[in-house]
Amino acid sequence: MLFRLLKDYKMKKIFTTIIVVCAFATVQAQTIKNYTLQNIENQRVNLHDIKGDKLTVIDFWTTWCRPCKKAIPQLNKIYKQYKGKGVQVIGLNSDGPRTVAKVPTVSKGLQIQYPILIDMNSEIMNAHNFSTFPTLVIVDETFKIKYIHEGFVPGDEEEIISAIEKQLTK
Template structure:
């Protein structure tokens, strides 16, 4: 039974990693619309799907700020996609400020992008290459995960 479950998870991630991201248009907390095409990086795009109520998300964001600073001038863009619903979306702006998020944060209140990508866990971090292909996915966050995130960004930045 465990082997079947493991195979299912492997197939699910393989399918997701074979996906390409579609352009999306989402608003930020100031009601300004941003497109994926306008926010993506020249080499790589890192998207963090998060929610205000998610403790691992809140733990990950300061580390993502550090990683953002390390790679922002190397063709890597970061996008935070908040997935809070309409009832808690008012918390996103103040939380973004208190966490001092340095990269753009947009709102996916109706879970359109999250659903298109078949994501279910928070936080979920995805890396997208310049062709729009999802090359790496990471669910959850515990201390030490930042090292793996950095390693994956470096790996895909250095590919030709």
Template sequence: MPRFALLALLLLGPAVCVPATQLVGQPAPDFALRSWDGANMRLSEHSGEVVLINFWATWCGPCRQEMPLLDEIYGKYRRAGLVLFSVNLDEETNLDAAREMAKTLRVSYPVLFDARKEVSRAYQASTMPLTVLIDREGVVRYISEGYKSGYETRYTEKLRELLNE
């Protein structure tokens, strides 16, 4: 490997390749994003509630599988204090497709748009989907990168723990 490439990797690698799981135990980065109905939603307005944030994109097949399952979880636990934010990472030119996908999948939770990728960078969302659980104190307690059948069981277990604290 040329020396310059090795130096660049050593200097830039850790800053670029920090896994999202390093946020566990840290205060959740606050954000405000516009939802598809035009309302601005701010994470810090939900202090004292358990929050699940799901980062997704229209090009992500596992995201399409996971979203209806998250909607079931949301329907079951929202009265117990669950807040769910769905953060779409598509480009601004593709927001209509994102709206259509969420509508087709009949999600009932808020869909927020992060076309500038500021929130996804704060949460180090390099894998899609990325699911983040935040406790009532605003601390990131669990992160799941990607999705495979059965992951929703883990979300439910972690969610129950947080709702019972």
């Protein structure tokens, strides 16, 4: 059946595309551009204005995502542990209009210590083709992406800390 499909419907075109793209596309480190977003205090904040001196950990999360809420207490600990070492943590919330009303209450209830910015249009997620919640990104002082981690299960915080340490020692 698959052979027939390949023969009859020029499926090789698809494979040509995929193979060419995957084999030849060399990834350059992507940079997250500056965006002006509202924080949960309803103030406009420039993303680049609140960066860390050395690294910034950006956590893309939503209120309806269970792994996101599991990750937040661990990110609070990371924030406390590294804020004196030039590392900032930013929670980039991507709740849509249906659930965005709950962002301030959930943020305060979970006692999130680090800044929360709201990107209701998922503009930054879309710009970098992130499709999983949570997605955690570590960027350097120029907002060049150094590390990406998708999803969260208990124990992942060790991997994230290890990535921060690795970047700090570079």
